[in-house]
Amino acid sequence: MVLATCTLNARQADGISVIPRPQSVTLLKGTFRASGAAVNCDPSLDAKTQQAIQRFASQLFLASGKPSSFAAAPGIVETAKAGNGRGFVFCRDSSLEPEEYTINIQPKCAIVSASDFNGFLYAIQTMKQLLPPAVYSKDAGSETLTLQCMELRDKPRFRYRGMHLDVARHFFPVEEVKKYLDIMATFKLNRFHFHLTDDQGWRVEIKKYPLLTEVGGYRSGTMIGRDFSSDDGITYGGFYTQEQIKDIISYADHLGITVIPEIDLPGHMLAALSAYPELGCTGGPYEAWHKWGIAEQVLCPGKPKTLPFLRDVLDEIADLFPSEYIHIGGDECPKVEWEKCPDCQALINELGLEDKDGVSAEQFLQNYIMTDMQNFLATKGKKIIGWDEILEGDLAEGATLMYWRGGHPEVANSGYDVIMVPTDYFYFDYYQVKDKEKAPVSIGGYLPLEKVYSFEPLNEVKPENMDHILGVQANLWTEYIPSNEHLEYMLLPRMLALCEDQWCTPENKDYDRFLKDVIEHEFKVFDVLGYSYCKEVIGDPAL
Ligand code: ACM
Ligand code: ZN
Numbered sequence: 001m002v003l004a005t006c007t008l009n010a011r012q013a014d015g016i017s018v019i020p021r022p023q024s025v026t027l028l029k030g031t032f033r034a035s036g037a038a039v040n041c042d043p044s045l046d047a048k049t050q051q052a053i054q055r056f057a058s059q060l061f062l063a064s065g066k067p068s069s070f071a072a073a074p075g076i077v078e079t080a081k082a083g084n085g086r087g088f089v090f091c092r093d094s095s096l097e098p099e100e101y102t103i104n105i106q107p108k109c110a111i112v113s114a115s116d117f118n119g120f121l122y123a124i125q126t127m128k129q130l131l132p133p134a135v136y137s138k139d140a141g142s143e144t145l146t147l148q149c150m151e152l153r154d155k156p157r158f159r160y161r162g163m164h165l166d167v168a169r170h171f172f173p174v175e176e177v178k179k180y181l182d183i184m185a186t187f188k189l190n191r192f193h194f195h196l197t198d199d200q201g202w203r204v205e206i207k208k209y210p211l212l213t214e215v216g217g218y219r220s221g222t223m224i225g226r227d228f229s230s231d232d233g234i235t236y237g238g239f240y241t242q243e244q245i246k247d248i249i250s251y252a253d254h255l256g257i258t259v260i261p262e263i264d265l266p267g268h269m270l271a272a273l274s275a276y277p278e279l280g281c282t283g284g285p286y287e288a289w290h291k292w293g294i295a296e297q298v299l300c301p302g303k304p305k306t307l308p309f310l311r312d313v314l315d316e317i318a319d320l321f322p323s324e325y326i327h328i329g330g331d332e333c334p335k336v337e338w339e340k341c342p343d344c345q346a347l348i349n350e351l352g353l354e355d356k357d358g359v360s361a362e363q364f365l366q367n368y369i370m371t372d373m374q375n376f377l378a379t380k381g382k383k384i385i386g387w388d389e390i391l392e393g394d395l396a397e398g399a400t401l402m403y404w405r406g407g408h409p410e411v412a413n414s415g416y417d418v419i420m421v422p423t424d425y426f427y428f429d430y431y432q433v434k435d436k437e438k439a440p441v442s443i444g445g446y447l448p449l450e451k452v453y454s455f456e457p458l459n460e461v462k463p464e465n466m467d468h469i470l471g472v473q474a475n476l477w478t479e480y481i482p483s484n485e486h487l488e489y490m491l492l493p494r495m496l497a498l499c500e501d502q503w504c505t506p507e508n509k510d511y512d513r514f515l516k517d518v519i520e521h522e523f524k525v526f527d528v529l530g531y532s533y534c535k536e537v538i539g540d541p542a543l
Contacts, residue, residue, distance in 0.1 A: 015148065016130060016148070016150075017129065017130075017516075017517040017520065018129045018517070019129070019187060019496050019499065019514065019517050019518065019522060020500045020502070020503035020504050021500060021508050021514070022126060022154040023153055023154045023504075023505070023508060025151075025152050026150060026151040026152075027148060028148075028149035028150055029149060030106070030149040031107065032105045032108070032109075032146065032148075032149060033144075034088075034127075034131060034145035034147050035060065035064030035066045035068075035143070035144055035146075036066030036067065036068060037068055037086075037087040037088055037110075038070075038071065038087030038088070039053060039057035039060070039069065039070045039071075039088045040070075040071050040073065040080075040090070041070075041072045041076070041090035042072070042076065042077050042091050042092050043072040043073060043074055043076075044092060045090065045092060045120075046117070048117055048253075048254065049120050050072055051254075052117070052124065052254070053070070053090050054070045056088075056127075056128075057069070057088075059128070059136075060135070060145060062137070062138075062141070063134045063135045063137060063145060064142065065141065065143075068087075076089060077089065085108070085111065086108055086109055087109065088109075088110045088112060089109060089110070090112045090113075090120060091111060091112070091113045092113070092114070092115065093114065096114055096115040096119060096155075097155055099116065099118045099155060100114065100115065100153075100154065101113065101119040101120065101123040101154055101155070102114075102123075102152065103127065103151075104150075104152075105147050105148070105149045105150050105151075106149055110127075112124075112127075117256060118190065118256040121255070123154075125185070125186060125188060126152065126154065128186075129521070129525075130147055130148070131147065132145065133521070134528065136525050136529050156188065156502065157502065157503055157504060157505050158470065158471035158472060158503075159190075159470060160190075160191055160419055160470040160471025160472070161190050161191060161472065161502035162191035162192070162193050162260075162419065162421075162472070162474075163180075163184050163189050163191075163192060163193070163474055163476070163495060164192075164193035164194075164195060164474065164475040165177070165192070165193070165195060165476050166195040166198070166475075166476060166477045166479075167196060167478070168195060168196065168197055168198030168199075168200055168201045168203055168478075169198060169477065169478045169481075170478040170482050171201065171237060171239070172484065172487065173238075178248070178251050179484075180491070181248075181251060181252050181255055181257055182255065183488075183492070183495065183531065184255070184257060184495070185256060186525075187496055187499035188503055189495075189498075189499060189502070190256055190257055190258065191258055191471075191473070192252055192260065193260050193262060193327060193473060193475075194248075194261050194262065195262045195264070195327075196240075196261055196262060196263065197262070197263050197269070197271065197272065198264055198268045198271065199268050199269070199270035199288070199294075199295045200219055200270075200289045201216065201217055201219060201236075201237055201239075201288055202216035202239065202271040202288075203239045203240060204240055204245060204261070205240065205241045205242050206312075206313050206317075207242070207316060208312050208313075209276065209312070209313065211275035211276060212271075212272055212313075213239040215274055216272050216274050216275040216288055217238060217239040217271070218236065218237030219235070219236055219237060219271075219287070219288035219289065219290055220233070220235050220287065221233045221234060221235070221290045222236055223291045223292065226441060226480075228291055242316075245320055245321075246320070249320075249321065249322065259321060260321070260323045260325050260326070260385065261323070261326060261327065262326075262327035262328070262329060262385075263314065263326070263327070263329065264327075264328075264330075264331070265299060265310060265328055265329050265369070266298050266299040266301065266310075266333055266366060266369050267295075267331065267332050267333030268295070268298075268329060268331070268332065268333075269298055269299045270286055270287070270295045270297055271289070272299070273286040273297060274286045274287050274288045276305075276309065278303060278305060279299050279305060279309055280299065280300050280337075281297070281298075281300040281302070281303075281337040281341035281343070281344060282337070282341075292479040295334075296337060298334065298337060298338075300337070300343060300344060301338075301344060301347055301365060301368070302341060302342075302343025302345070302347040303343055307369070310369070310372075310373060311373070311376045314376060314377055314380075315376075315380070318377060318380040318382050319380075324383055325382065325384070325385050325400065326377055326382050326383075327384070327385040327386070327402070328370065328373050328374075328377075328384050328385070328386055329387060330366070330370055330387050330389050331387035331388075331404070332387075333366055335362035335366075338362045338365060344362070344365065347365065348361045348365055351364075351368060353365055353368070359392060359393045364393050364394065366393070367390075367392075367393040367394040370384070370386060370395070370396075370399075371394070371395075371396045374396055374398070374399060383398060384398075384399050384400065385399075385401075386399060386401065387402050387404055388401050388402060388405055388408065388411045391410075391411055391414055391416070399416055399417075400416060400417040400418070400419065401414065401416050401417070401418045401419070402418075402419045402421050402473070403418050403420055403422065404421045404422065404475070405422075406422035406423055406424050406425075409460040412461045412465065412469070413460070414465075414468075415465065417468050418468055418470065419469075419471055419472070419473055420455075420471070420472045421474065421475055424447070424451075425447070425452055425454075425455040426452065426455070426472070426473065426474035426475060426498065427445065427447065427477070428447070428475065428476045428490050428491060428494055428495075429475075429476060429478070429479070429480065429481065430443065430444065430445030430446060430447035431444070431445060431446050431447070432446075432448055432490070432494060432534050432536075432537065433448070433534065434446065434448070435536075440480075440486055442481075442490070443480050447494070449493060449494055449497050449515075449537045450497075450511060450515075452474070452494050452498055453500065453501070453509070453511050453514060454511075455472070455501050456501075456506060472498065472501050472502045473498075474494070474498045484532075485532040488532040489532045489533060489534055490534075491533075492531055492532070492533035492534065493518050493522060493526075493533055493534065494534075496514075496518055500514060515537075518537075
């Protein structure tokens with residue numbers, strides 16, 4: 001029998017609604033009944049993958065009310081490949097790249113292939129998006145679940161697909177962090193950048209320095225709205241114990257997400273100084289900051305305890321987080337105190353640092369700290385990521401840059417590995433609607449959905465440097481975001497535009513198709529899942 005087929009490109013394929021848009025889809029005649037379908041898998045798949053497949057079977061059962069049996073039995077794959085399969089069959093195919101997957105849906109059998117855990121997860125996420133939004137529900141339903149027959153092939157454009165969360169300015173409980181990870185996983189993001197420390201709060205337990213969280217985890221007041229002269233006088237704070245961090249890491253791991261912690265140093269350290277004032281240039285007293293901005297008080301590298309303190313902190317962080325990368329910040333470190341501090345100046349002399357080629361001795365002192373931490377982390381088998389300021393002066397080989405400031409193409413072409421996070425496209429703390437009166441107070445700026453979507457990661461990059469672009473990320477700074485609802489509202493739907501920047505080749509991107517999928521399908525998914533999101537993207541005068 002010859003089946004009528006039609007190969008669709010992104011513009012034409014309005015028969016399916018999947019974000020990020022899969023690389024290629026060929027729709028075939030016929031449908032596959034997913035309600036009550038058996039879910040079978042290759043018994044050689046590891047336990048974590050089998051659990052994920054079993055969870056998919058449970059979701060089908062819950063949404064349809066028809067039991068979907070799960071089996072990992074020998075011979076299942078061979079039978080399916082011989083054309084006699086029934087139900088879903090999950091097969092290992094080691095010829096596929098990491099994170100790549102294929103789905104071949106025929107009337108009696110849906111064959112899903114991948115070579116690794118993330119590939120299988122992404123196939124499941126794609127199939128869930130092909131089904132009615134009820135498959136996301138935690139409530140039992142009686143939906144008829146059918147899939148259009150098709151051949152689908154998919155893999156990501158970039159291997160680093162990140163989303164950041166600042167839990168220092170406002171603290172978010174473990175359950176909300178998990179919800180955030182769930183949202184990321186639905187759209188195939190695989191790196192969670194966890195900004196754990198800043199001037200306004202220290203949020204991760206460090207056993208050797210308990211005051212970091214006991215003292216530095218709390219501030220005695222917060223400015224109100226955008227009024228820098230105000231203070232609510234209310235104690236605010238919180239932190240994650242190391243056990244809670246392990247729980248978050250394990251939860252993320254089951255969603256195919258690596259958690260990359262950030263300890264922002266040597267600036268953005270006022271909360272740490274409030275706990276250990278002897279690490280500052282003046283000795284304090286210091287307080288976790290009540291205001292937003294860039295504090296001038298930073299760690300003093302000239303004090304004997306400072307570098308050992310940082311190594312000790314990173315030692316615990318490296319042991320706690322399995323990630324090969326540890327983010328050590330390096331942004332926005334004012335040098336006014338170092339210029340005046342006898343201990344800093346003595347260290348500058350001892351190291352023989354001086355102003356050179358427009359770079360100050362104090363900047364070279366910051367390079368000295370970053371390199372010391374990079375070398376220390378290398379002894380623990382870890383690599384560093386830093387904000388793009390770490391490129392100023394000297395930067396050791398092997399560092400990865402997070403390019404946030406934009407307008408510095410030398411960063412993208414530096415020869416270091418780079419993650420694209422330009423403020424103008426990926427700072428999700430900016431307003432997403434033109435009429436700011438319609439939105440909760442935010443830091444300012446204007447970043448609508450369409451602008452996020454319009455980013456092309458390789459635009460500034462010379463051909464010889466393209467392999468250094470690891471991927472793309474958006475940042476969610478939380479100075480003006482005190483609640484879970486507000487957090488989700490700032491994230492959604494912009495994170496969906498981000499995910500197509502990360503996943504899709506330029507030929508597979510199309511804003512009209514994307515917007516239609518967002519409005520007609522994903523908003524319903526958000527409703528089922530109970531996420532807050534910005535609905536005003538439609539009809540925004542700027543679009
Ligand atoms: C940053 O926004 N300070 C990285
Ligand atoms: Zn100093």
